[in-house]
Amino acid sequence: MEPQTGNLKTAWQVSLGSYYISEEYGFLLPNPLRELPDHYRPWMEIARNLPHLIESHQLRAHVNKMPLLSCQFLKGYREQRLAHLVLSSITMGYVWQEGEAQPKEVLPRNLAIPFVEVSRNLGLPPILVHSDLVLANWMKRNPEGPMEISNLDTIILFPGGESLRGFILVTVLVENAAVPGIKALAQAMHAVLQPSQDALLEALQQLKLCIQDMTRTLGRMHDYVDPDIFYAVIRIFLSGWKDNPAMPTGLIYEGISKEPLKYSGGSAAQSSVLHAFDEFLGIHHSEESADFLYRMRDYMPPSHKAFIEEIHSAPSLRDFILSSGHGHCLTAYNQCLEALAELRSYHITVVTRYLVTAAARARSRRLDHLPGPPQALEDRGTGGTAVLSFLKNVRDKTLEATLHPSG
Numbered sequence: 001m002e003p004q005t006g007n008l009k010t011a012w013q014v015s016l017g018s019y020y021i022s023e024e025y026g027f028l029l030p031n032p033l034r035e036l037p038d039h040y041r042p043w044m045e046i047a048r049n050l051p052h053l054i055e056s057h058q059l060r061a062h063v064n065k066m067p068l069l070s071c072q073f074l075k076g077y078r079e080q081r082l083a084h085l086v087l088s089s090i091t092m093g094y095v096w097q098e099g100e101a102q103p104k105e106v107l108p109r110n111l112a113i114p115f116v117e118v119s120r121n122l123g124l125p126p127i128l129v130h131s132d133l134v135l136a137n138w139m140k141r142n143p144e145g146p147m148e149i150s151n152l153d154t155i156i157l158f159p160g161g162e163s164l165r166g167f168i169l170v171t172v173l174v175e176n177a178a179v180p181g182i183k184a185l186a187q188a189m190h191a192v193l194q195p196s197q198d199a200l201l202e203a204l205q206q207l208k209l210c211i212q213d214m215t216r217t218l219g220r221m222h223d224y225v226d227p228d229i230f231y232a233v234i235r236i237f238l239s240g241w242k243d244n245p246a247m248p249t250g251l252i253y254e255g256i257s258k259e260p261l262k263y264s265g266g267s268a269a270q271s272s273v274l275h276a277f278d279e280f281l282g283i284h285h286s287e288e289s290a291d292f293l294y295r296m297r298d299y300m301p302p303s304h305k306a307f308i309e310e311i312h313s314a315p316s317l318r319d320f321i322l323s324s325g326h327g328h329c330l331t332a333y334n335q336c337l338e339a340l341a342e343l344r345s346y347h348i349t350v351v352t353r354y355l356v357t358a359a360a361r362a363r364s365r366r367l368d369h370l371p372g373p374p375q376a377l378e379d380r381g382t383g384g385t386a387v388l389s390f391l392k393n394v395r396d397k398t399l400e401a402t403l404h405p406s407g
């Protein structure tokens with residue numbers, strides 16, 4: 001392959017900021033807002049009280065009394081992101097307050113209309129997404145302090161107490177651990193365009209270390225999240241109304257559409273990090289997996305999706321490494337794939353513990369005639385896929401991209 005010429009160099013400027021990606025926090029929204037203008041107090045009062053309102057079965061009654069508020073007093077992007085987090089969280093609570101056996105299949109207009117309006121403004125679907133629950137749902141207790149769990153808190157919660165807080169904040173920390181990798185990726189793409197093999201090697205080595213750090217950080221889930229609470233309490237509030245037997249027809253958004261609409265639940269499959277790494281490394285997933293993963297891109301902030309698409313259309317890293325014959329870059333590239341496959345293998349053990357094993361325990365408990373957890377969602381991800389075979393397939397395709405020296 002010919003090295004890229006100057007034209008492309010200037011045409012492809014990897015400016016993270018122009019994709020709303022922060023140099024400091026990556027895809028996390030930097031210092032998310034915690035308060036909306038006073039006009040929206042009815043929303044905030046309910047959102048702040050969600051765990052109690054859901055557990056005491058009062059949320060639906062409170063929502064039904066909520067005034068219909070227009071989104072026109074929301075100023076700017078950050079207020080809109082908080083409004084989306086707030087309205088999506090209220091929606092999940094409203095639908096699932098009585099568990100999977102009695103979902104509410106109609107969202108009242110005083111919630112549906114502003115929720116769809118703010119969703120359209122942001123280019124997000126009207127359901128709780130990863131960019132709500134995680135990316136816009138964190139704060140530092142001490143603003144000068146470090147990104148450590150002891151210095152972090154959430155803004156909005158569901159039932160699930162400390163386990164839910166841990167689930168959200170460990171995921172925040174995984175996103176934060178990805179930041180050096182996102183920067184390395186941008187540097188590597190510059191290095192391909194320049195071209196500079198030394199700069200590429202350094203960036204690939206940095207990317208590998210970052211992925212390993214993400215794996216270590218994911219491991220902290222075990223310290224903070226109780227599998228039985230995740231399975232029986234938390235999971236349902238992340239569940240959507242697409243491919244979900246508990247809500248086969250979807251949800252009617254009153255005042256928006258007479259037909260029910262179907263949306264997948266919140267999942268870190270909607271995180272932009274691994275999508276970006278996969279595109280950069282040129283990993284091809286099988287058709288079925290790719291269909292699901294591509295669909296998840298519609299659940300990301302549009303600027304993050306655009307970043308992933310930009311990486312996709314950039315000159316191929318793999319072609320560059322093969323044609324340059326630079327053995328160290330090839331080794332470093334393969335090590336990135338190994339680290340990513342290890343991250344995915346580790347994630348599979350997490351999913352096994354939090355979904356598969358927890359489901360088995362819940363089943364045996366049901367035999368003891370104890371109150372059961374959600375049933376229709378069993379063995380399914382919160383995004384509604386046949387979980388383990390999908391995850392293993394995605395992991396195996398990661399390793400299939402391994403490069404072998406040519407000639």
Ligand code: HEM
Nearest residue numbers: 171174267268269271274351354381382383384385387394
């Ligand atoms: C208790 C913790 C977790 C559980 C139970 C869990 C569960 C799942 C499930 C069921 C899927 C399949 C897709 C779906 O149904 O939505 C999935 C996919 C995925 N999860 Fe997680 N997850 C957890 C934590 C995380 C964290 C912290 C991250 C990283 C930010 C993450 C990243 C991903 C990614 C990237 C995918 C897409 C598949 C891939 O690219 O390998 N997960 N997860």
